[in-house]
Amino acid sequence: MKHFDYIFTGTGLSAMMTVYKMMQSGKFNNKRILLLDENTKKTNDRTWCFWAKEEVIWEKSISKKWDLALFANKNFRRNLDLKPYQYNMVKGLDFYNQVFDLIAKQENITFLNQKVTAIEESENLILIQTDSESFSCSKLFNSIYTKQKVENQTKYPVLQQHFIGWFIKSEQEIFNPDQATFMDFSVEQKGNTRFMYVLPTSKTEALLEYTLFSHNHLEKAEYETEIENYIQNLGISNYEIIEKEKGSIPMTCYPFWKLNTKNVINIGTSGGWTKASTGYTFKNSDRKSTELVTFLQTETDFTKFHKITKFWFYDLLLLDILDRKNELGSSIFSSMFKKGNPTLIFKFLDEETSLKEDIQVILKCPKMLFIKAIFQVAFKAMK
Known part of the structure; x- marks a missing residue:
């Protein structure tokens, strides 16, 4: 041996x-x-994405960078200037x-x-x-x-981030290669947290992923039907599927x-x-x-090795809400991005903010939802 x-x-x-x-x-x-x-x-x-302010040791693996991003739902669209961050695709x-x-x-x-x-x-x-x-x-x-x-176990909520993605090449020049679509909640929510995620690499090529934060997976056909509908709504009539990917990531x-x-x-x-x-x-x-x-x-x-931080508790509050009321994801993320400072949000998601900055981000979210979540989490902890 x-x-x-x-x-x-x-x-x-x-x-x-x-x-x-x-x-x-x-x-x-x-x-x-x-x-x-x-x-x-x-x-x-698979494809990974991350944001960064400066070069990292993985530069050789980065195939595309964006300085701009789009956040959208059925009621509004917001163009986000990510500087000093860049959004990177690996x-x-x-x-x-x-x-x-x-x-x-x-x-x-x-x-x-x-x-x-x-x-x-x-x-x-x-x-x-x-x-x-x-x-x-x-x-x-x-x-x-x-x-x-x-x-x-039932003490800690467990959701899945699950998705199917198509990398397509369109005959029409539809995409803006300078802007990634970070989250587009304009798709039907159907009682869940559902969004499209689009990473354009040229005017005719992009990765489109239909993504859910929810408990249960869908049939393959449902993901792909939603991708087809989204492509059609973009005005694309002729395209070729170059690659496909799928995944499911535990959120807990x-x-x-x-x-x-x-x-x-x-x-x-x-x-x-x-x-x-x-x-x-x-x-x-x-x-x-x-x-x-x-x-x-x-x-x-x-x-x-491990140390618990305040961000673990913040994540626990959001997951508690999405576990009980999965349909509220769109409103929570939309409230954060509608008027929030993108740079501060990314810093918060990177777990690099001060307590004062945490409060600035959290106050953009529906307050009563998170107050109730605090009591829910505290009640579970006492069981």
Whole structure:
């Protein structure tokens, strides 16, 4: 049985960010590292977006940037000047290639295309079984999400950000390549929080995603019918579908960190690294992976890694509202963006605001909804 210092079970966004930064730091060159995943990471299977004020280490993977965005619902449309931020798009395959190009130069890192079937932890050793081999390690980074642990409890709301996206090429020049559509709530809500998300890369090409924040998935045909209707409403009559993607991201404030042990840490979705109130993953994972690599250089007990912040509580309040009244998402986000300062909103969503700035953002939202949510959350906490 081969032994490693570190093993990553699952090589999603969080794992690859962490490994990349471990390599860049130069502090782990003497550590044997194994990456295990049933996915080869050789296809363009997803798209991530994030906003930033300056260049990041992922510049090679960014395929498009926008300085402008649109927020809309049935009653108003607002053009947002994002400066000093830019909205960035990262295609999955570009990101994987950036990370694997660096991995290929490392003698101490191994990637195996194998499915993890079992993990067994003893006091000082972790055993990992795949569909073909067994391995051991001293420290394990797990990003394989086990939804039963989260969904079989009632204390913390669990919604899904679920979507299907089409990257299309139109015969007509319809799109504004300088402006992304951040959220368009003009689509029928049907008792949920539903919106279209549009990322134009040229006047004739764009990624369009029909997205919901809700409890249950739809039939595939319903997502695609809504995308077709939206394309038609844009005035596009002839187009070609270049690529398709789909996804479902858990939105919850469930305390994943309580599942960490001294030698096993849950990262990514399994560690609660997704921004619970929006489903945004890239920026949160970027920040958390940096914190984790710094932590590894001085600490050995993974139970010490996590810290609760005020933003966890803010997310919990919004999720409590959407859990009970899922149809209110459009009005909540619309009230925030209708007159709110976009720069301040993005800073708030990045969890970088002061308490005074938090209040400025929160006061744009329907106040009674959040006051009631405070009491709801407090009541649940006392149970």
